[in-house]
Amino acid sequence: xxxxxxxxxxxxxxxxxxxxxxxxxxxxxxxxxxxxxxxxxxxxxxxxxxxxxxxxxxxxxxxxxxxxxxxxxxxxxxxxxxxxxxxxxxxxxxxxxxxxxxxxxxxxxxxxxxxxxxxxxxxxxxxxxxxxxxxxxxxxxxxxxxxxxxxxxxxxxxxxxxxxxxxxxxxxxxxxxxxxxxxxxxxxxxxxxxxxxxxxxxxxxxxxxxxxxxxxxxxxxxxxxxxxxxxxxxxxxxxxxxxxxxxxxxxxxxxxxxxxxxxxxxxxxxxxxxxxxxxxxxxxxxxxxxxxxxxxxxxxxxxxxxxxxxxxxxxxxxxxxxxxxxxxxxxxxxxxxxxxxxxxxxxxxxxxxxxxxxxxxxxxxxxxxxxxxxxxxxxxxxxxxxxxxxxxxxxxxxxxxxxxxxxxxxxxxxxxxxxxxxxxxxxxxxxxxxxxxxxxxxxxxxxxxxxxxxxxxxxxxxxxxxxxxxxxxxxxxxxxxxxxxxxxxxxxxxxxxxxxxxxxxxxxxxxxxxxxxxxxxxxxxxxxxxxxxxxxxxxxxxxxxxxxxxxxxxxxxxxxxxxxxxxxxxxxxxxxxxxxxxxxxxxxxxxxxxxxxxx
Ligand code: GLC
Numbered sequence: 001x002x003x004x005x006x007x008x009x010x011x012x013x014x015x016x017x018x019x020x021x022x023x024x025x026x027x028x029x030x031x032x033x034x035x036x037x038x039x040x041x042x043x044x045x046x047x048x049x050x051x052x053x054x055x056x057x058x059x060x061x062x063x064x065x066x067x068x069x070x071x072x073x074x075x076x077x078x079x080x081x082x083x084x085x086x087x088x089x090x091x092x093x094x095x096x097x098x099x100x101x102x103x104x105x106x107x108x109x110x111x112x113x114x115x116x117x118x119x120x121x122x123x124x125x126x127x128x129x130x131x132x133x134x135x136x137x138x139x140x141x142x143x144x145x146x147x148x149x150x151x152x153x154x155x156x157x158x159x160x161x162x163x164x165x166x167x168x169x170x171x172x173x174x175x176x177x178x179x180x181x182x183x184x185x186x187x188x189x190x191x192x193x194x195x196x197x198x199x200x201x202x203x204x205x206x207x208x209x210x211x212x213x214x215x216x217x218x219x220x221x222x223x224x225x226x227x228x229x230x231x232x233x234x235x236x237x238x239x240x241x242x243x244x245x246x247x248x249x250x251x252x253x254x255x256x257x258x259x260x261x262x263x264x265x266x267x268x269x270x271x272x273x274x275x276x277x278x279x280x281x282x283x284x285x286x287x288x289x290x291x292x293x294x295x296x297x298x299x300x301x302x303x304x305x306x307x308x309x310x311x312x313x314x315x316x317x318x319x320x321x322x323x324x325x326x327x328x329x330x331x332x333x334x335x336x337x338x339x340x341x342x343x344x345x346x347x348x349x350x351x352x353x354x355x356x357x358x359x360x361x362x363x364x365x366x367x368x369x370x371x372x373x374x375x376x377x378x379x380x381x382x383x384x385x386x387x388x389x390x391x392x393x394x395x396x397x398x399x400x401x402x403x404x405x406x407x408x409x410x411x412x413x414x415x416x417x418x419x420x421x422x423x424x425x426x427x428x429x430x431x432x433x434x435x436x437x438x439x440x441x442x443x444x445x446x447x448x449x450x451x452x453x454x455x456x457x458x459x460x461x462x463x464x465x466x467x468x469x470x471x472x473x474x475x476x477x478x479x480x481x482x483x484x485x486x487x488x489x490x491x492x493x494x495x496x497x498x499x500x501x502x503x504x505x506x507x508x509x510x511x512x513x514x515x516x517x518x519x520x521x522x523x524x525x526x527x528x529x530x531x532x533x534x535x536x537x538x539x540x541x542x543x544x545x546x547x548x549x550x551x552x553x554x555x556x557x558x559x560x561x562x563x564x565x566x567x568x569x570x571x572x573x574x575x576x577x578x579x580x581x582x583x584x585x586x587x588x589x590x591x592x593x594x595x596x597x598x599x
Pocket of ligand 1: 062064065214216266281288
């Protein structure tokens with residue numbers, strides 16, 4: 001048996017090495033920054049999601065879409081600017097808020113889909129310069145923000161809606177889906193507005209570190225041609241070769257290796273590593289532009305978790321503010337940003353310049369980021385869900401750490417831990433330092449060796465073996481949760497299947513094993529066999545029947561039940577394979593959910 005465990009351990013040991021293979025020099029600052037501010041502010045901010053008493057005509061409540069959604073005339077729309085309190089509006093305050101929030105860059109909607117330029121544009125009269133043409137004031141929000149960014153040491157990015165423009169006579173307006181647009185006409189818009197405005201933005205405001213375009217589908221599905229996009233990108237590379245360009249330009253990364261980073265969908269957070277730098281644009285509530293009817297504010301801890309989770313997969317997070325027409329950032333937003341800033345003041349080391357660790361085994365107590373300082377590897381364990389036991393199991397590293405401490409502890413007082421094989425178990429103090437997410441630093445003198453592909457011990461103790469953490473090939477399709485999660489994720493099995501997992505057992509011991517499934521046959525039929533440590537447990541599949549998913553709702557669903565398979569003795573510490581064979585009775589299917597190995 002000893003030999004069996006050791007062979008398994010050795011054969012499974014592998015040094016994974018992952019680094020984003022395509023971070024170009026231009027994007028280095030971006031990758032190191034990790035956290036930025038998006039600002040959606042424009043004419044629409046004067047409407048706050050309502051037009052002539054009517055709420056925005058779309059449940060998605062994107063307040064910056066009101067021009068299009070509520071069919072507002074171009075001249076009437078721009079009168080919303082009369083509601084603005086120009087004495088109060090001060091873009092420097094947004095930059096100061098970004099700084100306090102620990103954000104390292106700011107991206108302003110210089111021109112959104114409404115086509116209105118927030119600067120004095122010589123090539124369009126749908127701009128701030130024209131609004132103030134009577135000479136009462138001179139305001140250029142792009143210029144003011146650029147000056148504030150320079151003053152306070154933040155990078156400046158500009159959002160520019162290139163594809164969609166509801167104002168220009170030949171711009172893309174979605175109603176053209178009914179009529180189409182002649183390519184030559186669209187090119188008039190491109191040559192007389194897009195190209196010269198980008199030229200203005202890249203000529204008159206000093207360094208622009210990022211251009212953020214917004215074509216959320218591939219250009220082949222739009223009226224924009226590849227030639228036009230390459231012309232636009234060529235101009236950027238010519239005028240400001242260091243400026244980053246995002247993937248919503250509309251060219252796929254496969255098609256153009258020169259795209260600097262990938263933009264995920266709105267509020268879409270990362271789930272896998274990407275080859276190139278990437279970013280989630282996200283909101284504190286839902287709308288981007290200020291919407292006075294907003295109610296669903298995300299909590300500070302969820303926003304922090306989004307940031308940390310993205311960094312743990314080498315991604316960035318750009319969090320939006322939608323200031324009001326008097327420049328104010330509402331309390332819900334500013335408070336959350338300030339709280340995030342306080343967290344970063346203490347825990348920023350685990351975010352800035354940090355990225356993914358090589359540990360791919362997922363741990364249900366939280367996420368891991370990592371960094372190398374003076375040849376020493378630091379793992380940062382972000383405790384989303386600190387175990388009641390006050391013990392954090394970290395599975396997958398064979399080296400013993402040289403130091404373990406809380407990032408919030410300036411004295412770096414060592415935390416007690418035990419280490420054996422692939423498990424490091426850290427003892428937490430009774431009181432954790434952070435109200436939101438405390439971070440434990442695990443330091444190694446040299447780069448540790450990592451074993452991946454393991455189903456880890458959960459924070460509650462025990463191992464939950466599901467389809468997501470199998471070590472054998474994933475060739476089945478898992479069914480997602482249904483009926484509001486009353487039907488859990490499961491695999492539908494109708495032909496014999498074998499699933500395998502790898503677990504690390506830290507010491508010899510006997511463990512009880514349960515399996516959860518649903519079987520709708522009338523009588524018992526088919527068999528489940530679980531094999532581990534050379535022992536086999538067999539179970540006859542039994543009907544599990546139905547249950548009521550929700551009281552008084554005529555809501556009847558398949559029942560999933562946990563069955564005890566028996567106990568298995570693991571003779572010593574080591575990596576073990578757990579194999580599950582499911583053979584169903586003829587013409588029947590069983591829905592497999594999980595195996596639970598008790599601690
Ligand atoms: C979408 C919306 C737009 C918003 C953007 C932010 O593309 O059309 O209103 O600016 O997402 O990511």
